[in-house]
Amino acid sequence: GNVPGNPPTQADHRWNPNATKIVIPVSDEGPKDGDPSQQADDKAAIQEAHDNCILAGVVPVGLYGQGYGGAGNIQSHFMDLVQCPNGVVSTQTRNCPGNTLANTDAGGQAYEFPSGSGNNQMALLVEAMVYISTNNSREIYMSVLDPYAKMNNDPSFTPGSPGHSAQGGVYAEDTGAGSDGHLVVVNDTRVTIDDAYSFHPSIGVDRQGNTHIAWMDGRDYGFEKDVNYEVYYTKLRLQGAGEWDGAEEGLSTYAIKKINDTPVSNVEGKNGLPPASPYAGNSVFPSLLTDDQNNVHIAWVDSGNLSANEEVLYVRLNQTDLTGDGETALDPWEAVAVTSWNSNKLGPNSGRQPAIGMPPAFSNDLGSGAHIAWSDTNKCGDDGNNNRFTICYSHVLTGQVDVEFDEGETFYHVIEPGQQTIYNMTMNNSTPGPKDLVADTYGLNISGVPMNWTANLYFASNHSSIFPDTPIFLEGGENVRFYMRVQAPSIYQANGDELAEIRVTAQSYKDPAIQNDLITLTLMDVVHGINLDTSHSMADIEQGDTAIFSITITNTGNVHDAFVFWDPNSLEGQQEWLLPFGWQVNFPIRVELDPGQSVTKNLEVFVPTSEDPGAFVIYVKGWSEGEPIKSVEKGT
Structure with a gap:
């Protein structure tokens, strides 16, 4: 627009200040007056064009066809x-040391102009053209x-060895197949193809082998460096996109993309920025991770909320x-x-x-939170904090459930052996947000149930x-009502008081970290007791006779x-029975009974003939x- 009679206006095209200038010659004949090629004037013309491109800062990208x-x-x-x-006819990559203008690398590449649509030649050419036509702003690359392949398959490897070499000021990576003991199995592969700046990539790999990348990208606001940025995301699948033999030229950007570059932050756009806050659309510094369920988590700093800065x-x-x-796709x-x-x-x-x-x-975290x-x-x-920085922390759960x-x-409930009790409960999906978006499926489980309960x-x-x-x-x-029925051990299994601490757990199917517990306490109150009774407590007999009493237990x-009685045949038992010398007692020493059950047993007391008359x-x-x-006070 800056020409006589046509002054610059706002409607004029604004050139990318970072743009790379390229020239694309196309030919299937010699450079000077056509065929034959490789003549002295052809070589002189190429040398002149090469030098002028370097002096002008223009990158030559040649397209050659099948000539005579x-x-x-x-x-x-x-x-x-x-x-x-290089002075010889060769299609190999040139060695350009750069110590003179003539042997300086012009920075371009030569491609065959496709004569047909086979072998993906046109797709490769288009990708190459896009690659070279973008500016010199930063792009996202990966390798x-x-x-482990290097350590296990390279017999010369020793711990601490570098993964590259440097000789004569030249840096070289150890590229090649992992099976051959090389470190870099896929060389620099371009992820973004855009004329805007891209910064701060964060990468994660899920359990299916997919690669996920988030970064900050300025493409929604122009191609300058000092623009607003948004957080972008892409999903890649490198396996199958090419041989992992070092891939010296990297893998195809288009072949590895499974989910295209997608902004996950809110894109305000140029027209959505308040005049007083030119960077209110900034979404920057993303951090990405994947979980065991192959979900992707991204966190970043965002300036979209003016009240929070x-x-x-x-x-x-x-x-x-x-x-x-x-x-x-998402x-x-x-x-x-x-x-x-x-x-x-x-x-x-x-x-x-x-x-x-x-x-x-x-x-x-252990589930799919972060x-x-x-x-x-x-x-x-x-x-x-007086403008001094402190460290803050938060645990983000991706859902919420309450029991x-x-x-x-x-x-707290108290029951007796063999009895049951019921706890009435509810489970609620308390996750905030649209009810259909935060809907979830849960399972209920019980733990901590003691033996015989x-x-x-x-x-x-x-x-x-x-x-x-x-x-x-x-x-x-939404919530659901349910109840838990707890039964204590039977009267034959219970031995003593026992407190059952039973836990009810609700857990999300999609995210094990989304869970909630509720503890119940059930006391089994065990009572032991014995009562002895007799239909008559006195008997009149003569020496040498036996007195019989009916004892109800x-x-x-x-x-x-089980109820135990002293053994009258033991010295201790005779003392507890208060048996006079020569007296004998016949009575069970052990009786088993259910709760409330009674049994009557005969107590036979034999009095020797030598005993004196009296009351005993x-x-x-x-x-x-x-x-x-x-x-007796406890009833036991």
Whole structure:
């Protein structure tokens, strides 16, 4: 537009200040007046064109066709042009030391102009043209290293050895197949193809071998460096996109893409920026990780909320096998603000220096949530910290479930052996957000049930059983009522008081970290007791006779019990029975009874003929074997 009669206006095209200038000559004949090629004037013309490209800062990219006698001569001319002349006819890469203008690499490449559509020649040419036509702004590249292959397959490897070599000021990577003991199995592979700046990539690999990358990209705001940035995401599949034999030229950008470059932050766009806040659209410094369910988690610093200045945002992208554009291949996602206060987060950064900054610290939990940490000039809330940075932390769960007691229910019940009790409960999907978006399926499980106890879950609505593998689907805010029936050990199994601490756990099917526990305490109160009675307590006999008493033994406890009596044949037993010398007693020394059960046994007392007349007292003493405390007050 800056020509006489046509002054520059706002409508004029604005050239990319970072643009790489290229020239694309196309030929299937010699460079000077056509065929024949490789003549002295052809070589002089190529040398002149090569030198002028370097002086002008223009990168030559040659397209050669199949000429007379084949393409070798023409391709050699183009290699002399795009790299540097070497004085011989050759299609090999030139050695351009750069100590003179003539042997300086012009920075270009030569490609065969496709004569047909076979062998993907046109696709490769288009990719090459896009590659060279983008500017010299930063792009995202990646490589694949296989250190275990290097250590296990390279017999010359020793711990601590470098993965590259440097000789004569030349740096060289150890590229090649891992099976041959090389480190770099896929060389520099371009991920982004765009004329905007791309910074701060963060990479993760899921359990299916897919590669996920997030980065900050300025493509929505122009190609200058000091623009607003958005957080972009892409999913790659490197396996099958080419041989992992070092891939000296890298893998094809288009072949590795499974989900195309997709902004996951809110794109305000140029027209959505408030005039007083030119960097209010900045979404920068992403950090990415994957979990065991192949979900993708991304956290970054965002300036979209003017009242907070900067926020730490988090988003989870659910696992998907779909490919293509992210808007259709991915489930709907929603960025969640981890912070809500106005402060400077993650250190000093400037929109004019996007290369300077730090992403939040990011790590998996045991499920599909994430731990986030960042620096903050506030005390992790509304309270300031005199503009000094402190470290803040948050655990982000991707869902929420609550198990609670029903209204009027209590956590502590007391029952007797063989009895049952019921705990009434509810499970609620308390995850905030649209109810269909946060809907989830849960399982209920019981743990901590002691031996000989039983505990089972049932739906309150129809009393059907709930098993550990019973799926319970709940939309956001929805709940389900259920109950747990707990039964104590039987009267034959119970021995003493026992407290059962039984835990009810609700857990999300999609995310094991989304869970909630509720503990119940059930006391089994065991009572041991014995009562002795007799139909008559006195008997009149003569010496040498036997007195017989009917003794009724009753189990007054609540468990099956055995009751023990002193052995009258032992010295200790004779003392406890208060037997005079020569007297004998015949009575069971052990009786088993169920709760409330009674049995009558005969007590036979033999009096020797030598005994003097008189009144004598015999003590019948029995006690519970389950609680062997000889106490009349306790009833045992």
